[in-house]
Amino acid sequence: MTVISVEGLKTHFLTRAGVVRAVDGVSFSLDRGEVMGLVGESGSGKSVTGFSIIGLVDAPGKIVDGSIFFHGDDLSKLSARQMQALRGSRIAMIFQDPMMTLNPVLRIDTQMIEAIRAHEKVSRKEAWTRARDGLAQVGIPSPEQRLRAYPHQLSGGMRQRVAIAIAFLNNPDLLIADEPTTALDVTIQAQIVHVAQKLCRERGTALIWITHDLAVVAGLADRIAVMYAGRIVEAGDTDDVIDHPRHPYTVGLLGSVPSANQRGQRLTQIPGMTPNMLALPEGCAFRDRCTHSDNQCSKAPQVSTDERGHAIRCFHPQYVKTPA
């Protein structure tokens, strides 16, 4: 059952310096319980994709083309109030900084009870019980006590788990997790991934995990989509993308991840710098960093998909195997 389907999404920012095509023709869909890793370097449009789905793109940004269907309903047809009702109940998002979700001047209990009662008519008592159970489910010790705390009295990792607990309060069908572990230590990162993975599995929640860390999504996601300069340049089953990357950018990214078998050796590096979104090269946006580019690449490559559903946007697919 398809939960979310994004088709040809274009979200642009009309700035004084020019049009930033932050998301420029992105398509994907997710079934119930499916986990997709959305990977790419800084500025590639991962967050803007998430914000577009949840309806939080602000001026000067605008969805200029494409559509987003949630359980088959076109989200652009919803009123602001309907969208608001969807947000935080059926679709939830967590962020790199949990303080985007949490209000610093309110106690955790107040915020959690509010989050439940905004979408459902239940007594405060019942909402409180659900809030407490929610904290327990994300592994927060002595939840009754923590409910009385203010956000600043919790560690960064705990705050992020509270944000996850809030996201799950109303049993969402889709959770968008935007780099929720980037600022955290490995051990805390494992806690966060663990609770998100557990809750999504238990409840069949579809999950979009946004990150620049391929190793995390390799262990978490069913499918991976790689973004570069506003476009998905490669997408497919996790095993296909990681073990048999086809797009030169993905090949480069995988080569630059340090791994045990390359201990002490030079890493393969992607030349050049992260692209300036206001001055992308014509045609394939990766052209000036790509070691396989030729004249053909001055035209924009279209998506080609093989029989396994492994899709790329490139004129010269690579056939390499990532060393295990």
Place this chain on the structure above:
Amino acid sequence: MTPIIEARGLSKKFVKRLDLAGKIAQRLGADIHEEIVHAVDNVSLSINAGEVVGLVGESGCGKSTLGRIIAGILPQTAGTVLVDGKDTADMNSTDRTAAALAVQMIFQDPFASLNPRMRVEQIIGEAPLVHGLTDRAGLSDYVDDVMMKVGLDPLLKQRYPHQFSGGQRQRIGIGRALAVKPRFLVCDEAIAALDVSIQAQVLNLFMDLREQFELTYLFISHDLSVVEHIADRIVIMYLGRVVEAADTEALFDDPQHPYTRALLAEIPRLDQRKRDFTPIAGEIPSPLNPPSGCHFHPRCPYVMPVCKTEVPKLAAQHDLRQVSCHLDNSTRRIID
């Protein structure tokens, strides 16, 4: 061989002073007092010339503090630092200057650590000029040479830091350190702020420079896979103390300290698919009020009564590995 750097029993305590409200509350009899963080607690470490030592641990465990003390930019509360076998506290001023130049530090945030009002030429050239490594006439060539070593185009030397990308700014920071011809670099999260595709470039640069100039590094990172890649030896810290130190291969093949084992189990790896993420139990304790005995005991699956009362010693094992744990190997294997 005399180690290039040796730290003996280093400790650093930070006192978190009370603010006015706290002082008044204290006068009125409230149970508040100045809080002391034992950021580095009796750490000894020696690094041989040419070695790359990785320093790993969770946020707040004291990595930067230790790095800064070793780099000579933060005074220790107790203990000694020896450069080439000589105690820095006993050096005359000539030796002290030489030691200060020999040991340089590279920081995480390539932007905050560069003066925004200085041109690259000045940022890189200032220290060598002051220390007589070049004169005014030779400065321009000197800077060009350093810029080329770190992969920057010398034509850009009249620019300001904000006119460069993150990766380029980190190269400027590395250039500034290299300009005084150091032998030892403390790299504190030197690639953490960079984009994935750029991290590999800078990591490669560190490896090239090491070879070219026979540099020695203390490479601080919270990212074990980065450290695994670059370091010959790895030191693991937990709440101010070293819990394990070993050759990289030995550490990864056979981690001994329960904390190291838990840490290694949690590194995300490309070749692990559809895994169940299982975290270490418990929360990171507050450094203001660390657990008694072995700091790791509230989270340790092997905890014994002695762990709660006695601090385990950092003991050397047959393979030169050092581990600080009451559990001996044979017992651990039986429990496993």
